[in-house]
Amino acid sequence: MCMINTSEKGFTIVEILIVLAVIGILSSIAIPSYMSYKQKAYNSSALSYMQFITKAEENYWLNSQVYISAPAGDGPTASGILPNASVPSGVGFVIGTFPNLGSDTETGYDVGTDYTAFAGHNNGDRIFAVGSGSDGNIQWRSLSSGTAAAEAKAEDITQPIPSNWGQTL
Numbered sequence: 001m002c003m004i005n006t007s008e009k010g011f012t013i014v015e016i017l018i019v020l021a022v023i024g025i026l027s028s029i030a031i032p033s034y035m036s037y038k039q040k041a042y043n044s045s046a047l048s049y050m051q052f053i054t055k056a057e058e059n060y061w062l063n064s065q066v067y068i069s070a071p072a073g074d075g076p077t078a079s080g081i082l083p084n085a086s087v088p089s090g091v092g093f094v095i096g097t098f099p100n101l102g103s104d105t106e107t108g109y110d111v112g113t114d115y116t117a118f119a120g121h122n123n124g125d126r127i128f129a130v131g132s133g134s135d136g137n138i139q140w141r142s143l144s145s146g147t148a149a150a151e152a153k154a155e156d157i158t159q160p161i162p163s164n165w166g167q168t169l
Contacts, residue, residue, distance in 0.1 A: 042124035067115035072153035092149025093119040096157020120148025141166030
């Protein structure tokens with residue numbers, strides 16, 4: 001008589017395939033959600049810097065009755081609008097003033113009676129804009145091509161933000 005050893009322990013191939021299928025289904029749900037949260041975090045980083053720019057520009061206006069520009073830069077190495085104020089990592093920005101009324105004695109940056117600023121994150125999908133004529137309202141629009149940081153730095157900073165540029169937050 002032939003006896004089958006039933007004391008062997010382990011998983012059958014069917015059980016392993018079922019576990020792999022369940023892991024695959026959970027991954028297909030979780031990974032896109034995770035990527036969406038990461039994108040929102042990158043956009044929030046650029047938006048937060050835009051809020052900082054708005055406050056810094058208004059403070060500069062209160063002290064000098066002009067706004068200050070800042071050349072295009074990328075965080076975290078660029079100093080941004082204020083000396084010793086770091087830009088969040090991955091955020092690209094540019095701030096322009098018009099009409100040009102000269103330059104700031106401390107930074108050498110141009111100053112003017114109006115400003116326009118743009119920012120975006122390298123891994124984000126939105127570009128943000130704010131200007132002196134917007135009452136602090138930040139606008140956004142979706143990325144056209146490339147990275148949001150590069151596209152933000154390429155915006156025209158010699159004039160107010162066009163009325164049809166984007167949506168107000």
